[in-house]
Amino acid sequence: MRVGFFLREALRAMRRNAAPSFAALATVLVTMLVLGVFIPIVQATKGAANSVRGRVLVDVYMRTTATSADETRVQKELLAVPHVRSVEFVSKQTAYEQQSKQDPQAYQLLGTNPLPDTFHVVPDNPANVLSIRAALTPPSSGGGTIDPAIQSVSNHKDDTRKILEVTNLVTITAAALTVLLTLASVLLIANTIRLSLYARRREVEVMKLVGATDWFIRWPFVIEGTIVGAAGALMAIAVLGVTKVALLDPLANNWTLIAAPRTIAFTALVVVLLGAGVMVSALGSGLSLRRFLRV
Amino acid sequence: MIEFRGVSKHYGAGDVGLDQATFSVSREEFVFLVGATGSGKSTVMRLLIKELEPSSGTIRVAGRDLADITRKRVPFYRRNVGVVFQDFKLLPNRTVYDNVAYALQVTGGTRKEIRHKVPDILRLTGLSTKLHNYPDQLSGGEQQRVSIARAFVNHPPLLLADEPTGNLDPETSIDIMRLLYRINRTGTTILVATHDQAMVDKMRRRVLELSHGQIVRDEAAGLYARDETTREFAQRMRSPSIRPPGL
Ligand SMILES: Nc1ncnc2c1ncn2[C@@H]1O[C@H](COP(=O)(O)OP(=O)(O)OP(=O)(O)O)[C@@H](O)[C@H]1O
Numbered sequence: 010m011r012v013g014f015f016l017r018e019a020l021r022a023m024r025r026n027a028a029p030s031f032a033a034l035a036t037v038l039v040t041m042l043v044l045g046v047f048i049p050i051v052q053a054t055k056g057a058a059n060s061v062r063g064r065v066l067v068d069v070y071m072r073t074t075a076t077s078a079d080e081t082r083v084q085k086e087l088l089a090v091p092h093v094r095s096v097e098f099v100s101k102q103t104a105y106e107q108q109s110k111q112d113p114q115a116y117q118l119l120g121t122n123p124l125p126d127t128f129h130v131v132p133d134n135p136a137n138v139l140s141i142r143a144a145l146t147p148p149s150s151g152g153g154t155i156d157p158a159i160q161s162v163s164n165h166k167d168d169t170r171k172i173l174e175v176t177n178l179v180t181i182t183a184a185a186l187t188v189l190l191t192l193a194s195v196l197l198i199a200n201t202i203r204l205s206l207y208a209r210r211r212e213v214e215v216m217k218l219v220g221a222t223d224w225f226i227r228w229p230f231v232i233e234g235t236i237v238g239a240a241g242a243l244m245a246i247a248v249l250g251v252t253k254v255a256l257l258d259p260l261a262n263n264w265t266l267i268a269a270p271r272t273i274a275f276t277a278l279v280v281v282l283l284g285a286g287v288m289v290s291a292l293g294s295g296l297s298l299r300r301f302l303r304v
Numbered sequence: 305m306i307e308f309r310g311v312s313k314h315y316g317a318g319d320v321g322l323d324q325a326t327f328s329v330s331r332e333e334f335v336f337l338v339g340a341t342g343s344g345k346s347t348v349m350r351l352l353i354k355e356l357e358p359s360s361g362t363i364r365v366a367g368r369d370l371a372d373i374t375r376k377r378v379p380f381y382r383r384n385v386g387v388v389f390q391d392f393k394l395l396p397n398r399t400v401y402d403n404v405a406y407a408l409q410v411t412g413g414t415r416k417e418i419r420h421k422v423p424d425i426l427r428l429t430g431l432s433t434k435l436h437n438y439p440d441q442l443s444g445g446e447q448q449r450v451s452i453a454r455a456f457v458n459h460p461p462l463l464l465a466d467e468p469t470g471n472l473d474p475e476t477s478i479d480i481m482r483l484l485y486r487i488n489r490t491g492t493t494i495l496v497a498t499h500d501q502a503m504v505d506k507m508r509r510r511v512l513e514l515s516h517g518q519i520v521r522d523e524a525a526g527l528y529a530r531d532e533t534t535r536e537f538a539q540r541m542r543s544p545s546i547r548p549p550g551l
Pocket residue numbers: 315316319320321322339340341342343344345346347348390
C-alpha cells in the first residue's frame with residue numbers, strides 16, 4: 010500500500026510538473042550520451058597505449074657459438090633477474106622463417122641466416138624494462154654482459170623511454186578526463202534536480218506543516234528521480250545502440266583499424282550508464298531535498 | 305490546553321512578533337485572538353505548530369513543553385493540531401479531494417478511512433461539487449474552506465484558525481463560524497485569529513487582544529452562552545448586531 014502510494018505520488022508529480030521533469034530527463038539523456046561516447050574512446054585509447062607498452066621487451070642475442078647447454082643456463086639466469094615475468098626463446102631458424110616471410114626478396118639475396126638465437130625478455134611491468142637492461146649489463150663487467158654466451162643486449166634506451174612517457178601521458182590524460190567528465194555530469198544533473206525541487210519548495214513546506222515526516226515526503230521524490238534517471242539513461246543507451254549497429258559495426262568490418270583497439274563491451278557500457286543515471290538522479294533528488302525539509 | 309508564559313518572538317532586523325505574552329486556554333475553550341494587522345496573531349499560530357521557535361519564554365500544549373519536542377517528533381505533534389492557514393497553504397498539484405486526503409495519508413490512514421471521511425468533511429464545508437478542482441480553479445473563499453476541511457478531517461484536539469473568514473461574505477462567514485462552533489461542541493479547543501469585530505461581538509466568546517505583540521486584553525465575555533444549540537447560535541448570529549455602547 011505504501012509503495013503503491015509513493016509510486017502514484019511520484020507519477021502525479023511528474024505529470025503535474027512536466028516541464029522540470031522533462032528538463033531533468035533531457036539533462037540525464039545528454040550527459041549519458043556524452044559519457045557513452047567518451048567511455049569507449051577512453052577505453053580504446055588506454056587499450057592502445059597498453060598494447061604499445063606490452064611490446065616493450067628486452068632482446069638478448071646469443072653468440073653464434075653458443076651451445077644448447079649455454080642456452081639453458083642463460084635462460085635460468087634471465088629468469089632470476091628481478092622484474093622479469095617471462096622469457097621466450099626464439100631460435101635462429103624460427104627468426105629466419107618469420108623475417109623471410111615479411112621480406113622474402115631481401116632474405117633470398119642474403120642466402121645464409123645472419124640472425125642469432127634470441128631471448129625475448131618480458132618485464133612484469135613495462136616501466137621496469139630499463140632496470141632489467143641495467144641488470145643484464147652490469148658496469149662491473151666493463152661493457153660486457155652477465156654471461157659470456159651473450160653477444161649483446163638490445164639497446165633502445167631512448168625509444169623505450171619515449172614510449173613509456175607518451176603512453177603514461179595518454180593514460181593519465183584519459184583518466185583525468187574521465188574524472189572531470191563524470192564530475193561535470195553529476196553536477197549538471199544534481200543542479201537540474203535542485204532547480205526543479207526549488208520550484209516545489211513551498212509544496213514541501215506545506216507537507217511538513219500538516220504533519221508529514223521527512224521520509225514520507227522524500228520517497229516520492231527519490232522514486233521520481235529513479236524513473237527520470239532510468240528513462241534518460243535508457244534513451245541514451247538506445248541512441249548509442251542504434252549508432253553502434255548502424256554506423257560503427259559496418260565500419261569495423263571494413264577497417265581493421267577500428268576493430269583493433271580493445272574497448273569496453275556494450276553490455277558493460279549499458280550497465281554503467283544505467284547505474285550512473287539512476288544513482289545520480291535518485292540520490293540527487295533525495296539529498297537536495299534536505300534543505301527544504303527543515304521546516 | 306495552551307499555555308504561553310512570557311513568550312517573545314523577535315524576527316531578525318528588530319521586528320517584534322510577540323512581546324512577553326502570557327496567557328492560557330483551557331481544554332474545549334473557544335477563544336478569539338484579535339488585534340490590528342501586524343500585532344502578532346499569526347506569530348502565535350506559527351509558534352504553536354513549531355514553525356517558529358520562541359526567542360524566549362515557554363509554550364506548553366496539552367501539558368507538554370514545545371521546546372522538548374525533537375525535530376523528529378515534530379510531524380507527529382503537528383498531526384494533533386489542525387491549522388487553517390491565513391494563506392490557505394493548499395498543495396497546488398492536488399485536487400480538493402486529494403488536498404484533504406493528504407492530511408489523512410500522512411498519518412497512515414487507510415484507503416477505506418479516506419473514502420469515508422473526506423467526502424463527509426467536504427460536504428460539511430460545502431465543497432461537494434468541487435471535489436476534482438485544483439486550488440487554482442477555486443475562489444478565495446472556496447480555498448479557505450478546503451483549508452478548514454483539511455485542518456479538521458483528522459479531528460484534532462486543537463484547531464487553530466488564522467482569519468478563517470477573511471475572504472468570505474457575511475452569510476458564508478456565519479456558516480463557517482457555525483461549523484467551528486459545532487466542532488468546538490464536540491470537544492475541540494479552538495483558537496481563531498480574526499479582524500472581524502462584528503463576528504467577535506456576536507459570538508460572545510473569550511477574546512484575547514494583541515497589540516504590538518503584547519496581550520492588552522483578555523476578556524471572558526459576560527454573555528457566555530455555552531448551552532446554545534447550533535441552531536440557536538446561528539439564529540443569534542444572523543440577527544442585526546447590537547453593539548454594546550463603548551465598543
Ligand atoms: N518572517 C518574518 N520576518 C520578519 N518579520 C516578520 C516576519 N513575520 C512576521 N513579522 C513581523 O512580525 C509582526 C507580527 O506579524 P504577524 O504575522 O504575527 O501579524 P498578524 O497579527 O498576523 O497580522 P495580520 O492581521 O495582518 O495577519 C509584524 O510586524 C510583522 O512585520
